[in-house]
Amino acid sequence: MMAAIVAKQNGHQVILLEKMKSLGRKLLITGKGRCNITSSLDMEEFIKNTPGNGKFLYSCYQNYTNQDILQFLKEQGLEVKEERGNRIFPITDKSQDVLKCFTKRLKELEIEIRYNTQVVQILTEQEKEITKVVGVKTNQETIKADKIILATGGKSYPLTGSTGDGYELTKQLGHTITTIKPSLVPLESYEKETCRQLQGLSLRNVEIKLIEKGIKKEIYKDFGEMLFTHFGVSGPTILSASAHLVRYKKIDEKLKNRLIDLTIDLKPALSEEKLEERILRDFQDFKNKQFKNSLDKLLPQKLIPIMVEKSEIDANKPVHQISKEERKQLVKIMKKLTIPIKAFRPIEEAIITSGGISCKEINPKTMQSKKIEGLYLAGEIIDVDAYTGGFNLQIAYSTGYTAGLLEE
DSSP: OHHHHHHHHTTOOOEEEOSSSSSOHHHHHGGGGTOOOEEOSOHHHHHHTOTBTGGGGHHHHHHSOHHHHHHHHHHTTOOEEEEGGGEEEETTOOHHHHHHHHHHHHHHTTOEEEOSOOEEEEEEEEETTEEEEEEEEESSOEEEOSOEEEOOOOSSSGGGTOSSHHHHHHHTTTOOBOOOEEESOOEEESOHHHHHHHTTOEEEEEEEEEEETTTTEEEEEEEEEEEEOSSEEESHHHHHHHHHHTTSTTHHHHHHTTOEEEEEESOTTSOHHHHHHHHHHHHHHTTTSBGGGSOTTTSOGGGHHHHHHHHTOOTTSBGGGOOHHHHHHHHHHHHOEEEEEEEEOOGGGOSEEEOOBOGGGBOTTTOBBSSSBTEEEOGGGBSOBOOTTTHHHHHHHHHHHHHHTOOO
């Protein structure tokens, strides 16, 4: 949508081909239906928050910034608000209202949109040493065009229309597609039973770490919110962790060999000493109770049986009989609850796709293919992806805008 708008504003004749029967289906489900439009961070920070080839986006981010998209929405009559973590949302909390801004502008510019139209082939011809685009073949007709912007999305959330078609279309033209993997995706655990018992429990203000066992290497660290599910873990910090993990060397092999652990610090604001003092105070208050009934002030109800089990302290032991060693063991587990990670959830459940058309084959200043003259690429189809927090949508606007300029 952004690419079509910019191309039309620059005087080009534009036809927007949409495979589905309506536009922006992926946009509608972002931010749990609220649409996390962008981040208020400085554009330099966007590169740091894009583990997948962030530097490639330098020109695009300069061409079209977070301020530019907010200005565009404002011109269409939509106000925004900022929430924790620099996240920007529409004031109405409805992604539908963001989509309306795009569709309204498309209408104002009288851009022709053809729905239920699937592109099956990009047509090219050879002129001396140069291959250039001459049109597209769709499920309905052949359309002549001297410039084509391909913005078909990745492979995640196929019901929105992102079914990986763009990879096939560009592969036919000789482009390299790097390995397609899920990113911003929940993680499965080997301890399924533990996670099932904790299903639905949301933990806030915890610190998570992904560790490679054996060499004890810290792969990723984050602070915030996470969620237990019937298969493992999810939530904002876990999704961002997955974006890092997907790029980790020999990750599939390491997951298979049980070498990756998630550790959760349930009380990151307290040192081990302070936490022990806190537990001592609670034990004082509950000195005549059994151990299993003494943790109510400290932990969510659902977590207590798991912590009792992992501490290996007898659940029925009276609190005043708990030894110093046992207390220290409880502190260790609360500061480092360990969940072994088994796998990524399937790509159909991923928010975005990691991998795509190799950045080496695209001019970062114009988004034109280095292989095919007149072919421009934008959005998730490219091998770029970022953490959660509005960064991936900004990639879509910025690359769409740059491609839409149709510069040589």
